[in-house]
Amino acid sequence: MASPIVHVHHAPTGFIRRYIFSLDHKVIGLQYYFLALFSVFLGMGLSVLMRFHLVYPDAKVGFFETLWKTGAPGGIMTPELYLSLMTMHGTIMVFFVLTTAPQSGFGNYFLPIQIGAEDMAFPVLNMLSFWTTFLALIVMVAAFFVPGGAPLAGWTAYPPLSAVGALSGPGEGLGQTLWIISIAIFSGASLMGAINFIATTIDLRAKGLSMMRLPLTCWSWFVTAILGLLGFAVLLAAGVLLLLDRLAGTSFFLPAGLLVNDQILNHKGGSPLLWQHLFWFFGHPEVYIAILPGMGVASQLLSTFSRKPIFGYRAMVYAILGIGFLGFFVWGHHMFMSGMNPYSAFAFSVLTMSIGVPSAIKTFNWIGTLWGGRIRFTTAMLFALGFVSLFVTGGISGIFLGQPALDLYFHDTYFVVGHFHMIMGVAAIFGMFAGTFYWFPKVTGRFMNETLGKIHFYLTFIGVYAIFTPMHFLGIAGNPRRYADFTNFDFLGKLLPVHTFMTHAAFATAVVQLIFLFNLIWSAKKGKPAPVNPWEATTLEWTVPSPPPFDNFAGKHPVVNHGPYEYSVPGAAKDYIMQSDPA
């Protein structure tokens, strides 16, 4: 037998090619992670300011005036500034955090290693997609600094509000234009990333790694990439059309008969509902883009730390595929109240309820995985368990909102805000925390501090329940969302104590996140050194040194002989069989 030829690829030695314009998927993964980390703290900061204004709308804070001269004259935040903060909070969180970290961050770093590849399929495209995303973030943040400030039309940017320029409000001038340009750039970047993930998963799997031996993390990154490819293409087109309506006088989304701010407009023939269809055709799959990778990480960790195979691997794969597929047929449930044909609401609601089924399957299988296990409570595992709890809580309220009949009251109330924050906000972020604690030893060769990690976990877990559970009650009481303050309605005044409680909970939970930041930085330098496979896990990334070498497997080609979750196999020497162990 001929000895295998080993080609070792070395990292470039120059700083710029190695760390800035790097082609290494691991460096690019970290670049995405840090971009998302910056964005999440920015987005959280905005939300704290919003919560403050909702409860103390008349407070004079000199610092506000320093930041926003026109938005907070005399230090008092204006309603338009509140709406700008809200728009930017939503946009930054959805695009630059939830789309970026779970998929492009963790996926970039670990997909190639978990499938035994030395890099992504298209390294140059990978580099381009990161730097394009970076450009999109710069353009987005720039919207704060232009005359009129950031847009106020929300992350959904419904026309006509978003399409008629500064007539409809401050921030709707250049700010809104920059917002759309940023989203279009971001869409382009996401398309490049999606193509890369799909090609990598299909073409670069190690020998023996059949699709049905893929770790569920890889399955979820793969399906997420397909969702991104189909979704962002439509968002890009919609964004371009909206831009044309604003800048070139077209009327894709603008009907005849508009009189905005005492000015008659000449548009005719467009439909505001067209935007909603296009936006939500992207927007609903986007929810799964945010949460699927978290589901993958949770599955991976629950199996690893309960020392049990995942319960119903095939059912889990089919559930991921089912969610991905059905995800494209449910966008209309965002539009039950929009004025679209009410008969289609019936079809959309049945499909929406159907997508609850694979989500429920996943939950049952997670509990099935834990059942009969020997659970090791690392911080990573706590976050994975927290994910399951939040996923149940956030998912269950969807059963209300998926019914058009009940949406007749709940649409655009805080019930909706509570629902999507629970599931696509904090559940997805718990997935990221879990992934961070789990893979930190692989990336740095050191553990994160477990004591700090557990304190951070418990305070955050209780904190997010304290912030977002009351939103459901506000929704039941009819509190509309996207209100800059609650001073104009009698019934809203009575709900202020609930808002005050939530604001305090949000402040506390935001401060607690500094523990995580400290832990991350401190542990990278001073953390306890970790062995190659600290969690006694089975997938391929735990066979390579920490941090992994430039080409991951030092020129060797791993061969996979086992499924990804062979824990506690009767008769085996250890309680885990690695995927690359001999058959």
Place this chain on the structure above:
Amino acid sequence: MLLGAVVWVLTLVICFFFLGHYWWFPPPISQHGQFYDAQFTLTLWVTGIIFFCAQMALGYVIIKFRDRGGTAHYSHGNNVLEVVWTSATAVLFIGLVLAGTRIWAAVHFEEAPAGAMRIEVMAKQFAWSFRYPGPDGKFGRTDLKLVNDQGGNPFGIDDKDPAGKDDITSASIKVPVGRPIQLILRSRDVIHNFFVRELRLKQDIVPGMEIPFHFQADQIGTYEVPCSELCGLGHHQMRTTLEVMPEADFQKWLQEQAAQK
């Protein structure tokens, strides 16, 4: 271990607040509202039981199956269980939708009863206007160029059209109790939303569309109407009221308005 207890306590606290109705719906003022509340209650019980059982089970496995030495149970799953819980959730979830369909159909598939009183709604940044057709039962022609908010003509009613001469406009909506009402929802700038909590009804108002929307209020009273679709910087101030009046008072109000013209 601790997490199991935390999950249990959080679950119980949440259930306590849901059962206590501390922040809740205002009482319904229509038959639709009662049907709505029944559907909500049904959904709350079904989802509440699933929520309670799932969280309790999660807390239980966390405590019960913590690592205390020994080996984990080797199992790749159970197909019978998969089929059972897949079918059970599918039946429950789809069943809930079907149960609520009548409510949706009554609002959107059925036309307003014949003889319903027609009121036109005009939403703009950040105010409401309502138009009654007057004794002739006909709305007069409107023209955007004639819109004059300060001059009391938010609809742009054309004086030259005889049908418009007796039209009455109002900044709040007043309706007689127990009569079917047919709204025609219009916006002249951005998307707004007409929402009355006590009616359990909500509908977007989209520029370029005339959306029909019907209801019947059976309880006399004044109810707040908050705009419920983001419409710009004054969204949170876009308030009016729905006043449900005895028939006689309503007729008197109509006559007073007509006399002022």
